Amino acid sequence: MENIKHSHVEVKGLKLHVAEIGSGSKAVIFLHGFPEIWYTWRHQLIAVANSGYRAIAFDFRGYGLSEHPAEPEKEIIYDLVDEIIGLLDALTISKAFLVGKDFGAIPGYLAAAVHPERVDAIITLGIPFILPGPDSLQIHQHLPKGFYITRWREPGRAEADFGRFDVKSVIRNIYTLFSGSEEPIAADDQEIMDLYDPSAPLPPWFSEEDLETYASLYEKSGFKYALQVPYRSFDTEGGLSDPKVTVPALLIMGEKDFVCKFPGIEGYIRSGAVKNIVPNLEIIYIPEGSHFVHEQFPEKVNQLIIEFLDKQRI
Incomplete structure (x- = not known):
């Protein structure tokens, strides 16, 4: 970890926090989700760099140590597509591999669709290709009203829910809840944070030190941008x-990832319908994998990522 270099790079008028290791001729750009941050890729950065790649993870605008845009409430997920390409430009990288987790998969796929000349290949974890917009698999329309996405899309609701706790507790609660195989759904008289069992331990692969690191970064950024992008936009x-x-x-999907229970998602993947949009797609399931499979089973995920990257270089 001490060999990871940190800097700020200006992209689209905002200073983005960038973590980088390795000096290979091919770059791999890691795109985090929520409640993650660049640090979520700590295991992958080192493994990919040791395999001869230039490994780069950054905090999306409004997250962690990156600057917020002036009007975060106007931001949409497509802004992150421009950010990815802008980062490549700022780092003078003509073409890169993209690795996206959770919502980070979505701007990654969009960047590959809109700018294929800048993307060698793409790996995503936990999320297949989903096109943002009113017709996106109609997921939202079929979610229970107490579902976490439905609740967090409601202006002010998550802010009030999270505001009852310190940042560290919010991150602990979400990480613990989202590591399970059941979808986080609150009853009418509950908020999402109420689903957390205070006696529940942290996942065995997530240390107190990890929690402290996540909390310190979200204390810098808060949750305002994260609730806008992706949830409310x-x-x-x-x-x-x-x-x-x-x-x-x-x-790469964990078999125990609660995302598999989203309306239409598992059928979309297993039926092969996703290949109508991503024809050159390979799908691998990790039997006991959760939503955080890359932190839960880093050696297995690192192996899959590196084997896939190496195949593209042959």
């Missing part, structure tokens, strides 16, 4: 129709 039309991701792609 996911239905915003981005002007992209009939997308295709033609670059080689790998989807």
Whole structure:
């Protein structure tokens, strides 16, 4: 970890926090989800760098140590596509591999669809290709009203829920809840934070030191941007129709990932319908994998990532 170099790079008028290790000729850009941050890729950064790649993870705008845009309430997930390409430009990288987790998979796929000349291949964890906009698999329309996405999309509700706790407790609660196989759904008289059992230990692969690191970064950024992007902006039309991701792609899913229970998601993946949009897609399931499979089983995920990257270099 001490060999990871940290810097700030200006992209689209905002200073982004960048963590980097390795000096290979091929770059791998890691895209975090929520409640994650660059640090979520700590195991992958080191392994990929040791395999001869230039490994880069950054905090999306409004997250962690990166600057907030002036009007976060106007931001949409498509802004992160421009941010990824802008980061490549700022680092003078002509073409890179992308690795996206959770919502970070979505701008990664979109970048590959819109700018295939800048993307060698893409790997995603936990999320298949989903096109943001009003018709995106109609997921939101079929979710229970107490579902965490539904609750967090409601202006002010998550702010009031989270505000009852310190930042460290919020991160602990979400990490513990989201490590299970059941979807986080609150009753009418509950908020999402109420689902957390105070006697529940942290997942065995997530240390108190890890929690402290996450908490310190979210104490810097807060949750304002994270609630806007992805949750409150996911239905915003981005002007992209009939997308295709033609670059080689790998989807890694944990069998115990609660995302598999989202309406239509498992059928979309297992039926192969996702390959209508991502034709060169390989899908691998990890039997006991949770939503945080890359932190839970880092050696297995590192192996899958590196084998896939190496295949593209042959």
